Structures are given as structure tokens and as C-alpha cells.
Amino acid sequence: MQLAMHMVTIEDLMPQGHFLRKLEAALDLSFVYEETAPLYSKKYGRPAIDPVVIVKYLLVGFLYGIPSERQIERRVQTDIALRWYLGLDLFDRVPDHSTISQLRRRKPSFRKVFRRLFEEVVGQCVEKGLVSGRVIGTDSTHVRANASRASEELVEVAEEAGVYWERLDDYEEEGLEELERRTGKRRKKRTKQIKRDNRRSHKRVSRTDPEAGHLKRPGKPEGPHYLAHQAVDADFGIIVGQTVTAGDVNDSVPFFGLIERIHENVVPIQAATADAAYDFPLAHRVLGELGIDFFVRPQKTAARANTQFTRDDFYRDENRDVYLCP
Numbered sequence: 001m002q003l004a005m006h007m008v009t010i011e012d013l014m015p016q017g018h019f020l021r022k023l024e025a026a027l028d029l030s031f032v033y034e035e036t037a038p039l040y041s042k043k044y045g046r047p048a049i050d051p052v053v054i055v056k057y058l059l060v061g062f063l064y065g066i067p068s069e070r071q072i073e074r075r076v077q078t079d080i081a082l083r084w085y086l087g088l089d090l091f092d093r094v095p096d097h098s099t100i101s102q103l104r105r106r107k108p109s110f111r112k113v114f115r116r117l118f119e120e121v122v123g124q125c126v127e128k129g130l131v132s133g134r135v136i137g138t139d140s141t142h143v144r145a146n147a148s149r150a151s152e153e154l155v156e157v158a159e160e161a162g163v164y165w166e167r168l169d170d171y172e173e174e175g176l177e178e179l180e181r182r183t184g185k186r187r188k189k190r191t192k193q194i195k196r197d198n199r200r201s202h203k204r205v206s207r208t209d210p211e212a213g214h215l216k217r218p219g220k221p222e223g224p225h226y227l228a229h230q231a232v233d234a235d236f237g238i239i240v241g242q243t244v245t246a247g248d249v250n251d252s253v254p255f256f257g258l259i260e261r262i263h264e265n266v267v268p269i270q271a272a273t274a275d276a277a278y279d280f281p282l283a284h285r286v287l288g289e290l291g292i293d294f295f296v297r298p299q300k301t302a303a304r305a306n307t308q309f310t311r312d313d314f315y316r317d318e319n320r321d322v323y324l325c326p
Contacts (some may be wrong), residue, residue, distance in 0.1 A: 069097035133267035135234035145212035215247025
């Protein structure tokens with residue numbers, strides 16, 4: 001057997017048409033240095049792992065369906081293409097999976113980097129004409145928390161009013177003022193009373209993961225979960241907006257905030273669509289003010305049986321042939 005010596009670099013081994021070459025050319029991650037600068041000390045500690053390498057490390061795990069940092073480390077050790085994308089030479093040491101894992105879990109401020117990464121990618125999709133805004137569809141999917149039902153306990157919690165109730169309160173005040181001008185009567189304000197009644201409630205909270213919420217929906221697994229809310233451009237299938245809530249939060253709560261952010265910061269929305277869980281008055285009001293057509297499956301009558309308002313709370317304006325909401 002005759003041995004041969006070759007002078008070769010990782011650049012020589014990386015195929016010119018490889019997907020990761022195209023990704024490197026298209027996705028500028030230089031913003032990561034600006035976002036992470038406050039997280040690093042210039043005077044103390046050992047030399048840190050390049051923050052761009054950390055982002056790429058986790059990004060390739062997502063792109064190639066690698067489910068854990070440990071498996072990503074093993075894959076990078078033997079995969080020339082992944083080494084090239086991370087900027088590692090043939091003999092460079094791969095970042096330890098434990099370091100990446102602890103950073104992801106223990107540094108909440110690092111999460112802003114991934115929010116910015118999402119925004120950068122969506123922005124490039126808009127520039128390339130891959131987002132139209134003609135129809136935006138919204139829904140949520142449950143994600144199981146890393147906690148068991150045995151870790152849950154029933155506790156009394158203080159309910160925060162939140163943006164939803166504050167917005168509803170403002171609209172109710174406008175409606176009451178309009179009603180008073182037309183009828184000369186001032187009806188009792190209902191939203192503040194509802195908020196007062198809901199100020200404290202009992203809910204199941206996991207001792208292991210208190211940020212999760214107890215999910216209990218027909219056809220869904222019960223227990224500690226999160227809800228991933230996503231908005232998708234129907235023409236191209238690009239996710240243009242997303243947020244995460246506890247599993248016990250109604251889909252309607254983050255909906256209009258998500259739609260407003262997309263409409264104002266990503267692309268003007270012509271129409272929005274969703275299932276019956278999003279059919280509530282505040283959504284119709286907000287989207288109507290934004291000039292967005294809203295196509296939604298109406299809720300079943302039974303789902304409206306416990307409404308806070310009665311028929312007498314609605315006033316009919318005979319001149320305009322419309323009803324004024326309370």
C-alpha cells in the first residue's frame with residue numbers, strides 16, 4: 001500500500017453548490033455581535049465562544065432535525081459541511097454541548113438574539129417577494145412542557161388585567177359614551193366588574209415549570225404545556241409572526257397583538273383567517289380598525305351560553321339599522 005500526502009483545506013472539501021454555502025451568502029449574522037455585546041466581559045473570564053458560532057450551532061440543529069446539543073456536537077465532529085458553516089477548521093475543537101445547553105437555558109437575554117434572527121429572515125423574505133400579506137392564517141399548537149402532571153398543585157393566583165382587558169375597557173367606554181349621546185342614558189360599565197371578579201382565581205401550576213400552563217382541551221393531551229401561536233402567509237407558507245404563551249391562555253388573548261405587529265412592522269395585511277377560537281368581538285373590532293378583512297369560523301351557540309351580556313345590553317339604532325355593542 002502506497003501512502004500519499006495531500007495539501008487540503010476544509011474550503012477545498014466543501015462542495016460549491018452546498019445548501020450551507022447558499023445560507024452563508026444569504027443570511028448576515030453580524031447583528032449577533034451587537035446584540036450580545038452587553039453579555040460578555042472584556043476584562044474577566046476565559047476566552048468566550050464566538051456568539052455567531054453559538055447561533056449557527058443551534059441553527060444547524062434545527063435545519064437538520066438534530067434534537068439535542070449533544071447530538072449536534074457529535075454531528076459537527078464528523079461533518080465537513082457543518083464544520084465549514086461554523087467556521088471551524090479540520091482540527092478545531094467543536095464547542096462542548098454542555099456549554100451551549102447551559103447558555104440557552106440560563107441566559108434569557110440571549111433569547112433576544114433568536115427573536116432578531118427571526119425578524120431578519122422574515123425581512124429578507126419580504127424583500128425577495130416571498131410574503132404577500134394577501135391572507136394571513138393564524139393558529140396555535142401545544143408544546144409539552146418538561147414537567148409532569150404530578151408536579152402540579154392548585155394555587156390561588158392574582159390575575160393581571162393585561163392588554164386584552166385594557167383594550168376592551170377602552171372600547172367599552174367609547175361605546176357607552178356613544179350610547180349616552182344617543183339615548184341620554186348612562187349604562188353601567190361591565191368590563192371593570194368582570195376584571196374585579198377575575199382578580200383572583202385558582203389554577204394548576206407546575207412546581208417544576210411554573211411558566212407553563214395546564215392545558216385541558218378536547219382532543220388534546222392534558223397537563224403542563226405551552227402554546228406556540230404562529231401566523232403564516234397563505235400564498236408562500238412563510239411564518240411571519242409568532243409568540244409563545246402558557247398552555248392555559250386562550251388563543252384569542254395574543255391574537256390581535258400578533259396581527260398588529262405583522263401589519264405595522266412586517267407587511268400590510270389584506271385579510272386574516274382563523275378558526276372558531278378566534279371569533280370574539282375584540283378581534284373583529286381591532287382588525288376592522290386596521291382595515292383587515294377577517295374570515296373566521298363562528299363559534300357554536302353553546303359556546304356563547306355563558307356570555308356576560310344579555311340582549312337588553314345591546315341598543316338598536318333604528319336610523320342606521322345597526323346594533324350598538326355594550
